[in-house]
Amino acid sequence: MLGSRPNACPPCPAWPPPEPLIQNGGAVGISSNLPWSFLDLTAPIRSQIFFNLVGDLLCYSGANEVNLQLSIVRSACRELRDQVDEECLTFNYDDTCGLGSGPSRDRDEILALNTWIKRHPRLKYFECLVRSASKFRILLEELQLPPRTRCSFVFEFKVTGHEVEQLLQRFCVRRLSLMPQEDKDGAGQAQRSWKAFPESGLQVLCLRSCSDEIIQSFFAVSPRLRSLQLVDSRLQSMTSAISQRLSSLSLTGITSLPDEQLSKLIASCQNLRSLYIAKCHVSHISFALSNLELLSVTHCQQLTDQCATEILSPVNNPRLRFVDLSECQSLTAPTVEHPQMEIAWLMHCPQLTGQVVAA
Known part of the structure; x- marks a missing residue:
């Protein structure tokens, strides 16, 4: 006698839904004709694409090379992150x-x-x-x-x-x-x-x-x-709430301030790292800024040698690294002697002598 017929196999469970390609809130749909962004894809899809792009770099080929490969991957990741932040x-x-x-x-x-x-x-x-x-x-x-x-x-x-x-x-x-x-x-x-x-x-x-x-x-x-630029304007004063926060100050064509008042205004900005002065009627300004790294005083026809020497002194501005005194045509022999100085531009100053740089 033949045995009873075995029970039929249970039906296979349904396939899980396919992995979504586009994340919720993406700018375009999968069928859209609009140009799409790499950022519109879901994180798993992005990871797979990235793995395929840099997969060859992940192949382990010896203990002496693995650190090099990982370094390249880290660099690629940083570059992609910066590109996303700055462009996308x-x-x-x-x-x-x-x-x-x-x-x-x-x-x-x-x-x-x-x-x-x-x-x-x-x-x-x-x-x-x-x-x-x-x-x-x-x-x-x-x-x-x-x-x-x-x-x-x-x-x-x-x-x-x-x-x-x-x-x-x-x-x-x-x-x-x-x-x-x-x-x-x-x-x-x-x-x-x-x-x-x-x-x-x-x-x-x-x-x-x-x-x-x-x-x-x-x-x-x-x-x-944090950064203030004034062009052909009539500034008279600056509150301490503003001056103490500025890291960059640019003054172009400011002719309403005498040297003493301008010196006082600049000196109040103790956190300045860059200072630009151009086309201003200055002859002898003075200031001491402990954080100043970049100083540009250009097209100031009345700037004196004594003034240039004082503002370039390491005693007054100890962290100064970049200086531009171009187009200051009254300069003849200022002393540029600063141990931190990396670049000094003195272009189009026709009266300069060969003794301008002492160190």
Whole structure:
């Protein structure tokens, strides 16, 4: 008698779903025709691609070579990380790029810009160069950035205080370069629009053709300022809250300050590491900055040998490494004697003698 028929094998369990290629929140879908980013892939897929790219470096071929191979892998990882941080997470916009067309091309361009930005949900930095005032006003209304995106704006036209106020309210501005359009009231004073800024996270500020009132308005709302550049402006003073935080100061065409007042202002910035002075009416300034490493005093036609010798003295500025005294045509034989000095530029100083460098 034949035995009973064995029970049928249980059905195989269902296959697990395929590994997703695109992570949640990715800028594009797998079927999208838009250009995609390596960062849109899920972490396991990215790891597999990276392994295939550097797999040959992981082959162990002896104890004497393994450290070398690992060093190469570490270098590759650091390079990829830096590239992601500096390129993939930064968006640069120049308003001459021509994204828009037609009668409403300015608005169309900003809307197209928003579409491109949406492809970068992890965007950290937005850098913007604007030459058109009309396009800037549309940008103020329409531009959409991911939360906490740190912004840099450079304007090649005059902007009003109200526009700057809107800019600081809408965006996390960290770097700003502008030339103000000063509106005066009947008494000749700057209107309130330049005095109503919200507190900002500005770290780098460049002001061109600016009054002392407007400069002080920016100082009042910029507690994190680290770098200040003033061009053809009328600075009179600087609060200690600002001067003690500055690591870089650039003064170009500042003719309103006498030597004594300018020396006092510079000396108050005790944490400066770089100082640039150009086209200023200085003849004998003096300062002692223990952290200063780079000093540039150029196109100062009245600068004296005694002044140059004093500011280049290791007693006054002990960490000085780079010096530029180019285009200071009144110099004849200053003493450049500093043990930490690495580079000294004294170009286009026609009266210099061969005794200029003593060490």
